[in-house]
Amino acid sequence: MSVALQQAPLPDAIANGLGLSGTLGEIVASLIGAFLIANILLITAAIAGPWAKRKIMGAFVGKIGPNRIGPAGLLIIVADAVRFLSKEVIIPEGADRPAYEIAPLLLPFSAMLGFAVIPMGNGIHLADPESGAAFVFAAASIASLGLLMAGYASNNKYSLMGGLRAVAQNIAYEIPLIVTAVSAVLLAGSLQMSEIVAAQTGTLIQIGPISVNGWFAFVNPFAFVLFMVANLAEVGRNPFDIPEAPTEIVGGYMTEYSSVYFVLLYLGEFIHIFLGGAIAATLFLGGPSAPIAQLSFIPGFVWFLVKIWGVYLFTQWARSAVPRVRIDQLIEIGWKGLLVLSFANLVLTAIIVGVIV
Numbered sequence: 001m002s003v004a005l006q007q008a009p010l011p012d013a014i015a016n017g018l019g020l021s022g023t024l025g026e027i028v029a030s031l032i033g034a035f036l037i038a039n040i041l042l043i044t045a046a047i048a049g050p051w052a053k054r055k056i057m058g059a060f061v062g063k064i065g066p067n068r069i070g071p072a073g074l075l076i077i078v079a080d081a082v083r084f085l086s087k088e089v090i091i092p093e094g095a096d097r098p099a100y101e102i103a104p105l106l107l108p109f110s111a112m113l114g115f116a117v118i119p120m121g122n123g124i125h126l127a128d129p130e131s132g133a134a135f136v137f138a139a140a141s142i143a144s145l146g147l148l149m150a151g152y153a154s155n156n157k158y159s160l161m162g163g164l165r166a167v168a169q170n171i172a173y174e175i176p177l178i179v180t181a182v183s184a185v186l187l188a189g190s191l192q193m194s195e196i197v198a199a200q201t202g203t204l205i206q207i208g209p210i211s212v213n214g215w216f217a218f219v220n221p222f223a224f225v226l227f228m229v230a231n232l233a234e235v236g237r238n239p240f241d242i243p244e245a246p247t248e249i250v251g252g253y254m255t256e257y258s259s260v261y262f263v264l265l266y267l268g269e270f271i272h273i274f275l276g277g278a279i280a281a282t283l284f285l286g287g288p289s290a291p292i293a294q295l296s297f298i299p300g301f302v303w304f305l306v307k308i309w310g311v312y313l314f315t316q317w318a319r320s321a322v323p324r325v326r327i328d329q330l331i332e333i334g335w336k337g338l339l340v341l342s343f344a345n346l347v348l349t350a351i352i353v354g355v356i357v
Contacts, residue, residue, distance in 0.1 A: 162252020
């Protein structure tokens, strides 16, 4: 097992460092660890949403992007936060208030909950259950409930259509996403996230003095491609941004949200993108491990951030370069294309693993 994963979980390290003991000490240490992880995610999403997204989109269309407020325009993050949070909260007439107000909380919550079992390297992981891979997908799927609630509770036909589209899309693509992930579980022989990462730290190819680690993206590139395509649909990026589709249904499930509610939905969207990147990094890109053994001196957490930002850049490239498909095409691609290919990949992987083992 890699050095990065041999360390105790973050709550244990906090408890030992602060001298906490007993059940109360474990609870306090876990809360502190969760607070630290949540803040890392919030900072990452804050940089990605208001600033990095605009810079990347600007580069694709020959514009500059934010460059006026603060160095390199970075203070646009603060300006946007003040601008949105100072706006009036407008509740649509006839809205289902409990569902309308709970829905924006479910999106960021489900994404942050998924990060609880993601090993980020250097002892930065909250928990490492034996069913970690199943837990992270279960947590991420809670977002579908939030999207449906937001669409229904807004009392707006465009919002309702966006919520229904989101559910149809998530069902169509979550199945091939999970089936493809199972192929990585078969290769690792475990659902435990740390074991999946550890299974990818062995040498795959020796090129002179360079030892290339056996990432599952190298071992089974077909599964990795399928996963990345299905992940685009799960996080709602082109060509699968049908639930929002501004040119068709205004803004979908987000249409009737303003002020802090809009911020929560927007934040949840970007945290989910990074959760998708974290799952892809863990299952196929070696988690916090380096691509070659000679670069292992770089902290695992740095490698982990590089990988999830790489997936984020891929989603932004798709948003800028790939045209949106129609809803009927989206469903057909999911059920008739990715689902069939994901099961074919699973069967082939199972045969190969059975022969090798």
